[in-house]
Amino acid sequence: xxxxxxxxxxxxxxxxxxxxxxxxxxxxxxxxxxxxxxxxxxxxxxxxxxxxxxxxxxxxxxxxxxxxxxxxxxxxxxxxxxxxxxxxxxxxxxxxxxxxxxxxxxxxxxxxxxxxxxxxxxxxxxxxxxxxxxxxxxxxxxxxxxxxxxxxxxxxxxxxxxxxxxxxxxxxxxxxxxxxxxxxxxxxxxxxxxxxxxxxxxxxxxxxxxxxxxxxxxxxxxxxxxxxxxxxxxxxxxxxxxxxxxxxxxxxxxxxxxxxxxxxxxxxxxxxxxxxxxxxxxxxxxxxxxxxxxxxxxxxxxxxxxxxxxxxxxxxxxxxxxxxxxxxxxxxxxxxxxxxxxxxxxxxxxxxxxxxxxxxxxxxxxxxxxxxxxxxxxxxxxxxxxxxxxxxxxxxxxxxxxxxxxxxxxxxxxxxxx
Amino acid sequence: xxxxxxxxxxxxxxxxxxxxxxxxxxxxxxxxxxxxxxxxxxxxxxxxxxxxxxxxxxxxxxxxxxxxxxxxxxxxxxxxxxxxxxxxxxxxxxxxxxxxxxxxxxxxxxxxxxxxxxxxxxxxxxxxxxxxxxxxxxxxxxxxxxxxxxxxxxxxxxxxxxxxxxxxxxxxxxxxxxxxxxxxxxxxxxxxxxxxxxxxxxxxxxxxxxxxxxxxxxxxxxxxxxxxxxxxxxxxxxxxxxxxxxxxxxxxxxxxxxxxxxxxxxxxxxxxxxxxxxxxxxxxxxxxxxxxxxxxxxxxxxxxxxxxxxxxxxxxxxxxxxxxxxxxxxxxxxxxxxxxxxxxxxxxxxxxxxxxxxxxxxxxxxxxxxxxxxxxxxxxxxxxxxxxxxxxxxxxxxxxxxxxxxxxxxxxxxxxxx
Numbered sequence: 001x002x003x004x005x006x007x008x009x010x011x012x013x014x015x016x017x018x019x020x021x022x023x024x025x026x027x028x029x030x031x032x033x034x035x036x037x038x039x040x041x042x043x044x045x046x047x048x049x050x051x052x053x054x055x056x057x058x059x060x061x062x063x064x065x066x067x068x069x070x071x072x073x074x075x076x077x078x079x080x081x082x083x084x085x086x087x088x089x090x091x092x093x094x095x096x097x098x099x100x101x102x103x104x105x106x107x108x109x110x111x112x113x114x115x116x117x118x119x120x121x122x123x124x125x126x127x128x129x130x131x132x133x134x135x136x137x138x139x140x141x142x143x144x145x146x147x148x149x150x151x152x153x154x155x156x157x158x159x160x161x162x163x164x165x166x167x168x169x170x171x172x173x174x175x176x177x178x179x180x181x182x183x184x185x186x187x188x189x190x191x192x193x194x195x196x197x198x199x200x201x202x203x204x205x206x207x208x209x210x211x212x213x214x215x216x217x218x219x220x221x222x223x224x225x226x227x228x229x230x231x232x233x234x235x236x237x238x239x240x241x242x243x244x245x246x247x248x249x250x251x252x253x254x255x256x257x258x259x260x261x262x263x264x265x266x267x268x269x270x271x272x273x274x275x276x277x278x279x280x281x282x283x284x285x286x287x288x289x290x291x292x293x294x295x296x297x298x299x300x301x302x303x304x305x306x307x308x309x310x311x312x313x314x315x316x317x318x319x320x321x322x323x324x325x326x327x328x329x330x331x332x333x334x335x336x337x338x339x340x341x342x343x344x345x346x347x348x349x350x351x352x353x354x355x356x357x358x359x360x361x362x363x364x365x366x367x368x369x370x371x372x373x374x375x376x377x378x379x380x381x382x383x384x385x386x387x388x389x390x391x392x393x394x395x396x397x398x399x400x401x402x403x404x405x406x407x408x409x410x411x412x413x414x415x416x417x418x
Numbered sequence: 419x420x421x422x423x424x425x426x427x428x429x430x431x432x433x434x435x436x437x438x439x440x441x442x443x444x445x446x447x448x449x450x451x452x453x454x455x456x457x458x459x460x461x462x463x464x465x466x467x468x469x470x471x472x473x474x475x476x477x478x479x480x481x482x483x484x485x486x487x488x489x490x491x492x493x494x495x496x497x498x499x500x501x502x503x504x505x506x507x508x509x510x511x512x513x514x515x516x517x518x519x520x521x522x523x524x525x526x527x528x529x530x531x532x533x534x535x536x537x538x539x540x541x542x543x544x545x546x547x548x549x550x551x552x553x554x555x556x557x558x559x560x561x562x563x564x565x566x567x568x569x570x571x572x573x574x575x576x577x578x579x580x581x582x583x584x585x586x587x588x589x590x591x592x593x594x595x596x597x598x599x600x601x602x603x604x605x606x607x608x609x610x611x612x613x614x615x616x617x618x619x620x621x622x623x624x625x626x627x628x629x630x631x632x633x634x635x636x637x638x639x640x641x642x643x644x645x646x647x648x649x650x651x652x653x654x655x656x657x658x659x660x661x662x663x664x665x666x667x668x669x670x671x672x673x674x675x676x677x678x679x680x681x682x683x684x685x686x687x688x689x690x691x692x693x694x695x696x697x698x699x700x701x702x703x704x705x706x707x708x709x710x711x712x713x714x715x716x717x718x719x720x721x722x723x724x725x726x727x728x729x730x731x732x733x734x735x736x737x738x739x740x741x742x743x744x745x746x747x748x749x750x751x752x753x754x755x756x757x758x759x760x761x762x763x764x765x766x767x768x769x770x771x772x773x774x775x776x777x778x779x780x781x782x783x784x785x786x787x788x789x790x791x792x793x794x795x796x797x798x799x800x801x802x803x804x805x806x807x808x809x810x811x812x813x814x815x816x817x818x819x820x821x822x823x824x825x826x827x828x829x830x831x832x833x834x835x836x
Binding site: 016019020050053054056057058059061062064065066068069072073075076078079080082083084086087093094096098099144145146 | 434437438468471472474475476477479480482483484486487490491493494496497498500501502504505511512514516517562563564
C-alpha cells in the first residue's frame, strides 16, 4: 500500500473545526488508496501557554520537566484527530512519542532522532488501521523520559517518519499555499513556485522564509524525502502547493529561483586589527562562545599587501542579528581586555538589511552577480558587504532600501514569469 | 526512610500560585524527614475542557482516544509541580502513568489497578530524589495504551500508591478542612471530626458527602491505608483535618458519628404486584439493566399473610435518584408490556429526601432507631420508608423537612460535642 505522511501545524489544528477540516483532507488521501501517517502540532497557542507556565514556575528550569509539560499539547491534538477520523469511518488511532517509540537523544528540548522502529505502526496498518496520528515534536530518551525536538520539531518529525516508512511524499499543510519567489507583502509580482530544489529551499529557509524549518529541509535532502508545502485552508489537489525535491526532478530551472531578505541585521566593523595568522579565530571564537550568530564576514586587504602602511593591519567586518549586537560588543571588549585581540575602534551599524538571490542555476550560469549589482546600482542602492555561496549571492544594504532592492531584483531576474 | 503520600485535587493546583502553595506543604514534609509521593489532579477546569473537546468531536467516542486526550491534564500539573519543588531546592521529578508504570486493566475510562511496581521510583529515591510527583487518574493497559480511572481517580491513585509503597499515611488535600458531623450549610453546630472509621466514611461517601470517592475509601479500608482529609488553603499541621482509619484507632467512638442526607431522591411504589417467588428479581432485574441505581427497597406484608385479601398480592416501594425516574418508569412499563411483571399502578413521589444517621457504635448500642424516630416524630416529620444497615439508619421523608430533620438528629445525638 503506498504511504503518505501529512503534517498539520498549529494554525491548521487551532480548533475543532480546523481539526475536522484537516481530517477531511486525510480522508481524501485514504480514499485515493493511501495509508497515511498524520503528524500533528499542538492547537495553536497551547504550546505558548504551557511554555509560559514552565517559565513562570522556574527560571532555570529542568529541561526534562519542561519537555514533559510542553509535549502534552500534541497528545491532545493527536487524540482529537484520531477521534474525528473515526467519526468519518476512517480507521485511525493516536500515537504518543513513547508508544511508537520515537527514540531520540537525551538532549532535552533539542533532542535528535536516534531511531523510529516501524514494527508497532506497521502491525496496526496490517490489522486494518488506515491512519496513524502521531504527536509531533516529541520523543522518548533511552532513560524513558519525554523529550522534545525544539520549535518547528513537528516538521522534522514528519520528514523523519516519511524517511523511516518510505513515504511517497511528505505533505506539510500550513497557513500559506506554497513557497514564493519572494515575500508577496513586498511585491505583488511574487509568484508561487511549483517546484524548488532542496538546496534552494535550505538557503531560503535560513534566510528568513519561515515556512519550513531548516532542519526539516536538511533531513529531507539527506533522505531524499519529497516535501510538499500547501495550504490547510484551501481546496487542494495533487498539483497544489510547492514541491521541494531533488534538483533532478526540476526540468527547467531558472538561474535565480527567489529573492530572500532578512530585515533585522547589524554590521560590525573592527577597525585596525592585526593581520596575522590566528586573528580571525581570536575574534570569532569568543563570538561563537557568546552565542552570536555571525553570518557574513569580510576582511579588507591589508595595508602591507598594497604597500601603503607601515604595519600589518586590516579591518574586519561581519554581520549578525541586530538583537545580538550588545552580546557581540561585550564578547569583543572582553577579548580585548584579556589581551587576546586588539583593535582601534568598533563601528556598529544597526540599520542594515540583507537581500539575497538564490538559485541552483547559478552554478552553471556566469554573470548573475553582475546583473544583481547593476540592478541595485540602477536604483542607487549602495552595497555595504557582499557574500556568496555556490547557489546564492547576498548583500548588506541600508535597511530603508530593502523593499526597493527586493522589487528591483525580482524584476531583473523576471521571477514573475513561470 | 518513612514515606508519605500527598494528594492535591484540581482546586488545590488550579493555578501556578496554588501549585506553589501545595509545593510548600510538600517541602515541609520533606523537611520533617519524609520521602514523599505526590499525586496531582489536572488544574481545575482543564479536564472539563478536554472532555468537552472529545464530546464535541465524537458522540460515540473511542474510549482509548478519550483517555489519551483527557489524561494529558495531569501530566502538565505533574511537571509543573516537580519544577516548583526543584525551584525550592527539593529534589523532585514527575512521573506519567506509563513511566511508573501504573498497570491497569484495559477498561478505558473506568480502568482498575493491576499492579504498581515500585522498582523505578524506589531506584530514584535511592539516588536522592525526595519527591516523586505522579500524574493521578491514569495508567497504562497491557496493550500499551493510556487508561484513565474515571472521575475521582486521583484519590484512588493516591490510596493505591500508599498501599504499594507502605506509606505511613495518605494525606488528601482538598478545598474543605475535614469531614464534618453533617453539612455545615445545614447547621452551624456541625463539628469537624478528628477521626472517623473507614466503614463510617464509606456510608457517608455513598450517602452524598462528596469529599472522598467511595472507591478510594474501599481501597483504603482493604489495605488499611490511613487517610487524612485536610485543607490546601489553610496552615495545617500533624493534627489538622480528619483521619479516616481503622476503628481500632478510634478510642472513644460515639454511637452516631454523623448525619448524612441526599436531597434529590424519588420514591416509586408498584401497587398490587404478585407475591410469588421471583417477583423481586423480575422487577429489579430490568431496573438494573436500565442503569437505575435503586437504593432502599421495602416490600409490604402480603394481604394473604394478614388474612385479609383473596389474592397473594403486595406493594413494592423503592427509591432512586430523582433524575432516573423516567428511565425507571420506562423499564417497568416495558417489563409489564412484555408480560414479565404485573401491577395495578405505579405511584411516583419525586419530592422526597433521604436522611441517615451513621456510626460504628450502633453495632453495640440498641435504641438508636428509636431515638431517631422519636426525634423526627417530635418535629412532626413523617417517615415514608425506613432502611437500615449494620452501622446506619436511613429514612425517606418529604424534602421540605430535610434541613429540619438533619438539625433535629444532630441535636438529638449531641454531635456538636466532641
